[in-house]
Amino acid sequence: MSVVxxxxxPESGRFHSVERRSEVQDLADRFNDLRSRGQGYVEIGSPDRDFPVLTIAFRDDHAVVHLMSDTGWMSLLAGDGTVPSGVEVEVPVMDDLAAFTGDFVVDVDRAWNLVHDFMRTPAADPVGEWREV
Structure with a gap:
């Protein structure tokens, strides 16, 4: 299965915005490499359509997941209780650190599982509670 x-x-620690089309394993390898370095930002889409696009921004065991649609809306995945509601966590979004409250922070393994689900059926919204921003 191909994914964009x-x-x-991993070398520079900077977001490389040029899209790649590859097999899912190549993306998994990149994610695992970034995970071993402690943080990263990944945008995932389908080779057959421009939207939806799923992003995962993570640092250590905390992740924030965005979903962008072709209608111009963007949603954040609701937090899973990994971080209390009033506590902020910083994750890299492209090349900058962005702070999110626990309302939008999930365990990085849960986020990666959601990415896997998304890659199997990119036409459908990934399972989870989404909050429009």
């Missing part, structure tokens, strides 16, 4: 993605470069 762009991600943080």
């Amino acid at each position: 993605w762009a991600a943080t470069s």
Whole structure:
């Protein structure tokens, strides 16, 4: 199965915005490489359509997941209780750190599982509670 993605470069630590089309395993390898370095940002889409696009921004065990649609709306995945509601966590979004409250922070393994589900059926919204921003 092919997927289109762009991600943080493990070498530079900077977001490399040029999209790649590859097999899912290549994306998984990049994610695992970034995970071993402690943080990263990945945008994932389908080779057959421009939207939806799913992003995962993570640092250590915390992740924030965005979903962008072709109608111009963007949603954040609701937090899973990994971080209390009033506590902020910083994750890399492209090349900058962005702060999100626990309302939008999930465990990085849960986020990666959601990415896998999304790659199997990119036409459908990933399972989870989404909050429009």
